[in-house]
Amino acid sequence: MKILYFAELKELLNRSTETIHLDTTLTVQEFESYLLKHHSELKSKKFQIAVNEEFVRQDDIVQPGDTIALIPPVSGG
Incomplete structure (x- = not known):
């Protein structure tokens, strides 16, 4: 899986x-738990997850070849 980090997450x-190598499918919730175990600094951050350029729900499935983007809230003026 290729993970893309944006904005403050990229800086953090x-x-x-x-790139992480997992040989199994996961729900988005399981993937997020896996990620937070390996990057505990993300635990206090809010972000949305997109898989293959589409926003997903916690019960959606991610596959080993997917591209997953972590996108924090964006503010602007």
Whole structure:
């Protein structure tokens, strides 16, 4: 899976992308739990998850070859 980090998440982790190797499908909720175990600094951050450029729900499925984007809330004026 290719993970894309945007805005403050990118700055917090000091990376814009990461590849993780999982050989199984996960729900979005399971993926988020996995990610927070490996990047505990994200626990206090709010973000939406998009899979293959589409926003998803917690019970949607992610596959090993998917591209997953973590997108924090955006404000502007």
